[in-house]
Amino acid sequence: MKLLEYLSQLNTWSIIVRLLLAVICGGIIGIERGRRRQAAGFRTHILVCMGSALVMLTNIFIVMEYSPGQDPTRIAAQVVSGIGFLGVGTIIITGNKQIKGLTTAAGLWASACMGLAIGAGYYLPAIAACGLIFLVMTVLNNVDKWAYQHSKVMELYIEFQDIQYVSGFLSEIRIREMRSSNLELTKSKVPGETTISALMTLYLPRRMEHSHVLSLLSEIEGINFIEEM
Known part of the structure; x- marks a missing residue:
């Protein structure tokens, strides 16, 4: 418990842990996308997650140092909407009007949200979210395919x-x-x-x-x- 309390504070070691955790969690999601030869793969998901964590850390630092009592999520909130430009880049419409890349775009958005949670020191929900996102993209992908293949x-x-x-x-x-x-x-x-x-x-x-x-x-x-x- 003392370790968690220490890491919940903004200090050198907690910053390092949060950024490394963002790299690991983003990488876990990115590996699955990379395996499927998606445009946004391993490195992209790591950068999105780590960048989001860094934005959250920076926002918290600014509030603590320069604007005590202000909203510490003001800058971070822009990440959730701003990540849309990356998501749009992964969505393509093929010549026969088939839409591809929606799952990857959603994964990028979820990785950004996960990075914000890590940056804020919200460790357990972020780790749980990482596991659930990976579960959705792997195990539930097979369920989705089965249901799709047996639809009328x-x-x-x-x-x-x-x-x-x-x-x-x-x-x-x-x-x-x-x-x-x-x-x-x-x-x-x-x-x-x-x-x-x-x-x-x-x-x-x-x-x-x-x-x-x-x-x-x-x-x-x-x-x-x-x-x-």
Whole structure:
């Protein structure tokens, strides 16, 4: 308890411990993102977490030294909103309108909040948050994938050889007792090409493995490419 009381004060050793803890906690989250080849990985998460901790420490120091009685979170509050520019940089929209990077952006924001807690000397909640964030990004990622793969709704991106094959495709899925909605067709802009791109929502009659559904649909005549978004 005496050690925790000592580290809760702003002194040389508590500053070192807080910055090192921010490096460790940020690194734990960053390793998971780096493993998945995300733009914001190991080093980015460390810098975000450590930088947030440093901002909080600086804010506390300024209040203690120059403005006793003032709000010690004034500067730190800007980190929570300011981290948005990094988050936006990790979110991309692919050519078939698929959004990627939201989890990484959320992880960066959570790392910044974790760093602020560490910088304020709020050790136990920060460490607990680190464990929970890592749990969400690893274990719950598999749960999310399983639920997604067994959903009765699929968002599809399809490339047809020609517009004439679209009606045939819709007839085939009706035969298989599937329903479609939100169909968007886009013609290729390359001169001489007749390729048609389609975005659609597919409703399955029962829970099926999505990979099996894609395999079945890819065999329909006129399809060049099909994937789940």
